[in-house]
Amino acid sequence: MQTKLSPIQHATLNDHHRVPVAHIHGKYEVYVGDNFIRLFTEDDLPDEIKSRLTMIRAATIEPPDFDMKLATIQHIYEGDPKSHTYEIGWQVATNLFVVVLPSRYLTYLRGGEYKLAFRTIDGSHIANDRPTLRYLEDFRWERRLRR
Numbered sequence: 001m002q003t004k005l006s007p008i009q010h011a012t013l014n015d016h017h018r019v020p021v022a023h024i025h026g027k028y029e030v031y032v033g034d035n036f037i038r039l040f041t042e043d044d045l046p047d048e049i050k051s052r053l054t055m056i057r058a059a060t061i062e063p064p065d066f067d068m069k070l071a072t073i074q075h076i077y078e079g080d081p082k083s084h085t086y087e088i089g090w091q092v093a094t095n096l097f098v099v100v101l102p103s104r105y106l107t108y109l110r111g112g113e114y115k116l117a118f119r120t121i122d123g124s125h126i127a128n129d130r131p132t133l134r135y136l137e138d139f140r141w142e143r144r145l146r147r
Contacts, residue, residue, distance in 0.1 A: 005031045008077055010100055013087060017106050018077050021049065023095045032109045046109075052089050052099040059084065060091045 010016040020031040028040040030049060040046070045053075076092045083090065089099035101109075 004034060006034045007031060007101075007106055009103075010087075011078075012081070013100065015103050016087075016100050017103055018079070018089075018098045019101050019106060020076070020092075021053065021097045021099050023097070030109060032106060036110070038109050048101065048105055049099055052101075053097060056085055056089045056091055056097055056099070 005020040005022075007017040007019040010018055022029045022031075026041070028042075028045050028049070030038045030040065032038050040049075076096070076098060079086050079090045079098065087100055089097055091097050
């Protein structure tokens with residue numbers, strides 16, 4: 001069985017979600033729902049996410065040694081409640097992060113309540129229904145993707 005990446009409610013913050021974010025081939029894939037991502041470049045990544053990733057990276061001395069054979073959904077979404085970034089997010093693997101976002105902002109990213117357009121002014125896509133890496137186990141091959 002494979003573990004699908006999707007946002008889930010934060011364990012202690014009732015109005016926040018833990019949202020997986022992958023950084024692949026210079027793009028950011030934000031998993032906003034089952035099989036639904038928002039795709040961003042470094043330039044158009046929302047400040048709400050960019051600031052959290054910056055804090056997570058600054059707090060991470062080296063990327064975690066993520067053993068995919070032992071990984072469960074709990075490993076990526078749990079985080080360390082004692083960490084000072086527990087309400088911000090954490091790094092799961094070299095190119096996989098979990099950011100903590102307010103639920104209302106997640107709704108905004110899904111395009112629900114705010115009726116977001118899924119194309120930019122120049123016509124490029126900023127939404128996708130097929131993530132590059134759909135399952136947690138796919139990150140086992142992530143290092144090969146960067147070569």
